[in-house]
Amino acid sequence: MYPASYYKNTVGRQVQCTLCPHNCLLLPGEIGRCQTRTNKGGRLFSLNYGLLSAVSTDPIEKKPLYHFYPGSSILSIGSLGCNLSCDFCQNCSISQPEPEAFSQYPFREPGDMVQKALFHRDNIGLAFTYNEPTVFYEYMLECAIQLREHGLKNVMVTNGFINQEPLRTLLKYIDAFNIDLKSFRNDFYRKLATASLRPILDAILTVASSGIHMELTYLIIPGYNDSPAEWKEMIRWIEDNCGAETILHVSKYFPRHKLTSPPTPTQTMELFIAIARERIHYVYPGNNPQLDNHTHCPACGAMLIEREVYRTRVTGLTEQGSCKQCQKKIKGVFNTVI
Ligand code: SF4
Ligand code: SF4
Known part of the structure; x- marks a missing residue:
């Protein structure tokens, strides 16, 4: 303990x-x-300090982060537990474990993870992911502080259900966030995730106003959060509060845990992406290789970053992250020199 x-x-x-x-x-x-x-x-x-359920080097695109050192690798770690209990959780074996199961997992000092992150030359840093990092807050913070001292990057992949004071402390050390926005209805959060919407919107607002890199993810679950009207309302909120330059991932759902709805139809994904692109510049499909997820310049349409599953090629950007063709500055962190 x-x-x-x-x-x-x-x-x-x-x-x-x-x-x-x-x-x-x-x-x-x-x-x-x-x-x-x-x-x-x-x-x-x-109870879970230093207990790691997963340690793996992933493409940064897998977090997903598309505008943060595209094409790089990041050491990714997860622990146990979650402060939400989503009926559709894709990682329920580690997010909803019995406390007795904790003893099965190895203990690793933060320094071990920092050394591991430093060991691989092409690794940009450490991502806190897989289960909800808020519930291994102290461990994440200790790793992040140490990693910063070595000049590497920290990434938090989160459900956003965190109080403002601990979040503001994290802002000093986290370099990029991916935040899940699971619905724009409090009712959805209450019934399917045992949470509430407002604190998550507040977390998004806090990160957005900090200037730290942020991308959002929305999982479309047929029959639960696939109303185009609700989606339009959410997209307006994102544009008004985070800006048209927001990077938004729209992911395909597959049945998991307690939900048995069929996977998200490709037509639904196309409709949602088209609606979002009316207001938001960078909208990407997730979990659906049938759909194009390249980055194009929102000003001139030039191809900037090509992606095929997790193979990424940055072709149309200058080193400073501007479009080579029209010089528009693209939102993100593109400098490949760490
Ligand atoms: S307030 Fe949140 S983090 Fe704290 S014990 Fe309760 S669920 Fe866990
Ligand atoms: S927030 Fe994420 S990890 Fe936690 S229960 Fe929901 S889907 Fe699973």
């Missing part, structure tokens, strides 16, 4: 975890909704 960072003492030896908007109240011996934090004697502890 490792001391947790964000909590306060309430009455007697009860504590309130303030890491995420669930703000769990825990009596001694109780465990939070994420299954990863417990009250021991009036102090809050992390």
Whole structure:
């Protein structure tokens, strides 16, 4: 067990975890909704510190991040637990584990991960992903601080359900975020993900206004969040609050965990992408190789980045990240020198 960072003492030896908007109240011996934090004697502890369920080097496009060092590789790690409980979770074996399962996973010091990240010459840094990194906050932060000292990059792939204070601390160390926006309806979050929409919108606003690189991901689930009217409303919100230059991934759903809806039809993906492109410059299909996911210049249409599954070629950009043909500056971080 490792001391947790964000909590306060309430009455007697009860504590309130303030890491995420669930703000769990825990009596001694109780465990939070994420299954990863417990009250021991009036102090809050992390149960998953340094327990890694996955360590793998991935293309950065797999996070997905398309405008952040395209074509590079990043060491990616995941732990256990999640503060949401999505019926459609693609990683439920590690996001919803029984606490007894934790002992099966190896402990790795943050320094081990930093050394591993430094070892491979072409690796740009460390991505916190696979399960929700918010619930291994202390470990992520320690790795990120150490990695920064070595000049490498930190990436957080998150559901965005995190309180503002811990998020603002992360902004000092995280270089790029991918944030899931699963729906524009609170009702969806309440019923299918045991969460609420507002804190996630607030997290997106905070990251967007920080200037740190951010991409958004939306998974279209037939029958649950595939209303074009709702989608238009969400796209307007993104344009108004994050700008037309936002990078948005629209992903194909496959049945997983508790949901049995059929996979997202390609026609639905095409319709959603077309609607989004009316307002947002960079909209990409995910999990669907039938659809074009190259980057074109929004000003002159020139091909900038070609992608075939995870093979990426940057062909039309200058080293400063401008279109070679018309010199438009493209949103993102393209300098390949780390
Ligand atoms: S991080 Fe876990 S313990 Fe803390 S408030 Fe969220 S769900 Fe509860
Ligand atoms: S937020 Fe992500 S990891 Fe957590 S339960 Fe939902 S889909 Fe799974």
